[in-house]
Amino acid sequence: MHAEIIAVGTEILLGQIVNTNATFVAKRLADMGIDVYFESVVGDNESRLLKEIKKADSRSDLVILIGGLGPTKDDLTKQTVAKFLGKRLIEDSKAMNKIVRYYHETGKTMTENNKLQALFIEDSIALKNETGFAVGNYFKNANGTDFLLLPGPPSEMKPMFVHQAQPILQEAYFNDHLLFSRVLRFFGIGESLLVTKLEDLIDGQTNPTIAPYAKTSEVTLRLTASSKSEDEAVNLLDQLELEIAKRVGEFMYGYGDDNSLVAVIVEQLKKKKLTISAAESLTAGEFQSTLGSISGVSEVFLGGVVTYSNKAKEQLLNVSHDTLLNKGAVSEETAKEMATSVRTKLGTDIGISFTGVAGPTELEGQPVGTVWIGLSIKGKETTAKLYHFSSNRYLVRERAVLSGLDYIRKSL
Amino acid sequence: MHAEIIAVGTEILLGQIVNTNATFVAKRLADMGIDVYFESVVGDNESRLLKEIKKADSRSDLVILIGGLGPTKDDLTKQTVAKFLGKRLIEDSKAMNKIVRYYHETGKTMTENNKLQALFIEDSIALKNETGFAVGNYFKNANGTDFLLLPGPPSEMKPMFVHQAQPILQEAYFNDHLLFSRVLRFFGIGESLLVTKLEDLIDGQTNPTIAPYAKTSEVTLRLTASSKSEDEAVNLLDQLELEIAKRVGEFMYGYGDDNSLVAVIVEQLKKKKLTISAAESLTAGEFQSTLGSISGVSEVFLGGVVTYSNKAKEQLLNVSHDTLLNKGAVSEETAKEMATSVRTKLGTDIGISFTGVAGPTELEGQPVGTVWIGLSIKGKETTAKLYHFSSNRYLVRERAVLSGLDYIRKSL
Incomplete structure (x- = not known):
C-alpha cells in the first residue's frame, strides 16, 4: 500500500506559503500504516498537473491531491482528475444548497463559478466540507489507483481529512481491523534518552506500535493498536502504557494531540481551586502570557509583575536591596523573595518567580542560561531550583517557562 | 529558465518535519526571476531518488537537491547524482581539514563516514558549509541540466544558499546584470488594501519588480531592481520607494527581511534614550515578553505588571475602585489610569497599558476583540485608543501587542 501526495498551487512554488498540508496528511497516513513514497x-x-497525475497513477496505489478545488479559474484539480479518469463532474445537492443559502443569507451576489465548488467526480464519494464550500472526493478504482481530493485551505483540509477521509481510508484498506491511538506527553526528558529507555519496546513493537515525536521542548509517544474491537484496543494500550509508565512515568504529564503542559496545569489548578500569581525577570512576562493563552484561566490566574530591572524588583516586589546587592539578582534568595512577595501581594495560593540570564552576555558573573525558579505555596516553605539551559535566548526563556510549569506540576 | 526542487529525506514523508527548505529556496528563486515548476x-x-533525478533532468534546466549530504548510510544524494552524471567523488581539502580539526579539538572519535561530508562531485564547484561539515555542490552542465546540492539542516542550508549558491546562480544565469533587493515593512494595512493602492505600480512592474508577502499581522513588499551597477539599482529602488511612500508611507515602519516592529521600536527607544514600562490585562504579559525577546532591551525596558484580575489592577496599580465599578475594567479611564500608574511607579518616560476582551465570552457587555490601549508619556497628556480585533483569542492578543507598538511608533 503506497500513497503519494500532490499539492497543487503556484503559491507554494513561489515560496509564499509552506506546504504544511503535506506534513499533516503524511503524519496521519504514517500513523495508519500507509507508506508515502x-x-x-x-x-x-x-x-x-495532468502529467503529475499520470506519473503518480503509474507508481502509487493511492494518490492524494490537495488544493485546487475552489471557485477561481486557477482551480483545476477536480476537472483534471475527472478528465484523466474519463469521468463527468456531477452536482452534490447538499453542498449546492449550502452555497446558495450562504449567498442568500449574506445578501452577497453569487457568481456562476461559486457553484463549481459543489461539483464532484461521478462514481466517487463526495466528502463534506465542514468549514468551507468545496467538496472533497474519494474515487475507489476497481482496477487501478485510487484518488483522494482535498481542499487547500488547512482550516478546511484538516477537518475533512480527519472526519471524512480517514474513516473511508480505514474502511477501504484495513476493513478487517480498526486502529486506535493514544498519545502520551512527556516533559523533562529528551527524545534520545526516552527512546533508549524504551529501546526494547520500540524495537520489538508490532501491536501496538510506538511512534516518538520530538518538539522543541517536549516529546510525545503515539501508541497505535490495531484490533477488532475498541475494548481489545484499550486493553492493549493500557498494558503498554503501564510498562512505559514504570520506566519514564515521572516525566509523563498528560495525554492527547491537542494538549500542552500549560493546559494540564491550568486544569489542575481549576480542579483544586488554587489561584496563582507570578513574578518574572528574564522571562519578561512569557510565563504569564503562556497562562493567558488558555481560555478561562482568569478563574485561577490573578496577575503578577515583570521585574526586568533591579529597580522594578525593589519597587514592585520590595525585594530587599541587601539581597540584590549581596546575593545578586540571579540567586536563590532573590528567587524566593520574588515568589513570596508576589504571592502575598496578590493573596494567591501559589506564587512563582523566574530570575536568570537570558543572554546575550553573562550577568553578575553567571553564564547565559543560568535560571533560578522560586515557588511559594501557601502554608509551605518557599523553595527554589537552579537550572542551566542551552545558551540561545529564545530557548532559555521557553525552557524556563516550561520548567516553571513542571515545577508546579510536581508540587501539586 | 526552469528550476525544480527535490527534497531528500524519509522524515519529511513521515510527516515528522515540515519541508520549509523548499519554501525558503523557492522564494529566493522567485525573487531572482527563476521559475520553479x-x-x-x-x-x-x-x-x-535516481528515478526522480532522471525525471527532473528531462524537464528542468536546474535541479536543486536538498538533504542527504550527511555522514550516515541514509545520506545518498551526492553519490546518486554522481552516479547519474557518470562522475567520481573527490575530496575538498578545506572541508576535510575542518572535520579533522573538529575531532582533534573536541577529543571525540572520528569515524570513517565523517569524511564523506568533505567529498564533492568532480568537475563541480564545492560550496563551503559555514555552519556544518557537509559541502554543497554546483555542477554546471555544458550540454544539459545543471545541479545544485544543498545540505538538509536549515541552519546549514540557508547560509550556504544565500552566501555561496545565490551569487553563483546570479553569475551563471544573469551575468549581464545584477539584482538588488529592498524589503519595505508595513503594519496596520491589510495585503489586499495595500495591493489595491499600488495596483497600477504592481500591474505595470518591469524593473524594479514588486512582490508583496502577507504574514499574520503585517505585510512586506520586496522591491527587486536589475541593473549593471549598484548605484543605478539604488536609484531605481529609491524612486519606486518614494512613490510607494506617497501612497502608504504612514503604514511603513521599517526595512529588511530580518526585522520586526518590536525591533524597530526598541532601536528608537535606545536612540532617544527613553525608558518604558507596561501594564497588561488581556495580553497577560505578551507585550512585555515581546520586548524581552529583543537582546539588549534592558537598556530601556524596566518592567511592569500583569493585572489580569480587577484585584490585581487595584493592588498592583491602585486603579481606583470607582473607575472599575462605574466605567468598567475595559474602558478608556481604566486604560489611562493603568498607563499613568505603571509609568509613575517605575519612573519611566513611557507607560503603556492594555485592557480588553480576549474571549471566549464577552465581558462587561463588550464583545470579544474590544481592546483599549493607554499611553502615558512624561510631560504629555495621557491618551487611549479603542480597537476592535477579530474574535480569535490568539489573534486578539497578538494584534493588541503589535498595535501597542505601533501606537508608540506614531507617538515618538
Whole structure:
C-alpha cells in the first residue's frame, strides 16, 4: 500500500506559503500504516498537473491531491482528475444548497463559478466540507489507483481529512481491523534518552506500535493498536502504557494531540481551586502570557509583575536591596523573595518567580542560561531550583517557562 | 529558465518535519526571476531518488537537491547524482581539514563516514558549509541540466544558499546584470488594501519588480531592481520607494527581511534614550515578553505588571475602585489610569497599558476583540485608543501587542 501526495498551487512554488498540508496528511497516513513514497508540488497549470497525475497513477496505489478545488479559474484539480479518469463532474445537492443559502443569507451576489465548488467526480464519494464550500472526493478504482481530493485551505483540509477521509481510508484498506491511538506527553526528558529507555519496546513493537515525536521542548509517544474491537484496543494500550509508565512515568504529564503542559496545569489548578500569581525577570512576562493563552484561566490566574530591572524588583516586589546587592539578582534568595512577595501581594495560593540570564552576555558573573525558579505555596516553605539551559535566548526563556510549569506540576 | 526542487529525506514523508527548505529556496528563486515548476520529496532510497533525478533532468534546466549530504548510510544524494552524471567523488581539502580539526579539538572519535561530508562531485564547484561539515555542490552542465546540492539542516542550508549558491546562480544565469533587493515593512494595512493602492505600480512592474508577502499581522513588499551597477539599482529602488511612500508611507515602519516592529521600536527607544514600562490585562504579559525577546532591551525596558484580575489592577496599580465599578475594567479611564500608574511607579518616560476582551465570552457587555490601549508619556497628556480585533483569542492578543507598538511608533 503506497500513497503519494500532490499539492497543487503556484503559491507554494513561489515560496509564499509552506506546504504544511503535506506534513499533516503524511503524519496521519504514517500513523495508519500507509507508506508515502513521494510528495510533490505542482502549479495551477492543467498540462503539468495532468502529467503529475499520470506519473503518480503509474507508481502509487493511492494518490492524494490537495488544493485546487475552489471557485477561481486557477482551480483545476477536480476537472483534471475527472478528465484523466474519463469521468463527468456531477452536482452534490447538499453542498449546492449550502452555497446558495450562504449567498442568500449574506445578501452577497453569487457568481456562476461559486457553484463549481459543489461539483464532484461521478462514481466517487463526495466528502463534506465542514468549514468551507468545496467538496472533497474519494474515487475507489476497481482496477487501478485510487484518488483522494482535498481542499487547500488547512482550516478546511484538516477537518475533512480527519472526519471524512480517514474513516473511508480505514474502511477501504484495513476493513478487517480498526486502529486506535493514544498519545502520551512527556516533559523533562529528551527524545534520545526516552527512546533508549524504551529501546526494547520500540524495537520489538508490532501491536501496538510506538511512534516518538520530538518538539522543541517536549516529546510525545503515539501508541497505535490495531484490533477488532475498541475494548481489545484499550486493553492493549493500557498494558503498554503501564510498562512505559514504570520506566519514564515521572516525566509523563498528560495525554492527547491537542494538549500542552500549560493546559494540564491550568486544569489542575481549576480542579483544586488554587489561584496563582507570578513574578518574572528574564522571562519578561512569557510565563504569564503562556497562562493567558488558555481560555478561562482568569478563574485561577490573578496577575503578577515583570521585574526586568533591579529597580522594578525593589519597587514592585520590595525585594530587599541587601539581597540584590549581596546575593545578586540571579540567586536563590532573590528567587524566593520574588515568589513570596508576589504571592502575598496578590493573596494567591501559589506564587512563582523566574530570575536568570537570558543572554546575550553573562550577568553578575553567571553564564547565559543560568535560571533560578522560586515557588511559594501557601502554608509551605518557599523553595527554589537552579537550572542551566542551552545558551540561545529564545530557548532559555521557553525552557524556563516550561520548567516553571513542571515545577508546579510536581508540587501539586 | 526552469528550476525544480527535490527534497531528500524519509522524515519529511513521515510527516515528522515540515519541508520549509523548499519554501525558503523557492522564494529566493522567485525573487531572482527563476521559475520553479515542480517541487518533490523523495525518501532516503537510492533507486527512487535516481528515478526522480532522471525525471527532473528531462524537464528542468536546474535541479536543486536538498538533504542527504550527511555522514550516515541514509545520506545518498551526492553519490546518486554522481552516479547519474557518470562522475567520481573527490575530496575538498578545506572541508576535510575542518572535520579533522573538529575531532582533534573536541577529543571525540572520528569515524570513517565523517569524511564523506568533505567529498564533492568532480568537475563541480564545492560550496563551503559555514555552519556544518557537509559541502554543497554546483555542477554546471555544458550540454544539459545543471545541479545544485544543498545540505538538509536549515541552519546549514540557508547560509550556504544565500552566501555561496545565490551569487553563483546570479553569475551563471544573469551575468549581464545584477539584482538588488529592498524589503519595505508595513503594519496596520491589510495585503489586499495595500495591493489595491499600488495596483497600477504592481500591474505595470518591469524593473524594479514588486512582490508583496502577507504574514499574520503585517505585510512586506520586496522591491527587486536589475541593473549593471549598484548605484543605478539604488536609484531605481529609491524612486519606486518614494512613490510607494506617497501612497502608504504612514503604514511603513521599517526595512529588511530580518526585522520586526518590536525591533524597530526598541532601536528608537535606545536612540532617544527613553525608558518604558507596561501594564497588561488581556495580553497577560505578551507585550512585555515581546520586548524581552529583543537582546539588549534592558537598556530601556524596566518592567511592569500583569493585572489580569480587577484585584490585581487595584493592588498592583491602585486603579481606583470607582473607575472599575462605574466605567468598567475595559474602558478608556481604566486604560489611562493603568498607563499613568505603571509609568509613575517605575519612573519611566513611557507607560503603556492594555485592557480588553480576549474571549471566549464577552465581558462587561463588550464583545470579544474590544481592546483599549493607554499611553502615558512624561510631560504629555495621557491618551487611549479603542480597537476592535477579530474574535480569535490568539489573534486578539497578538494584534493588541503589535498595535501597542505601533501606537508608540506614531507617538515618538
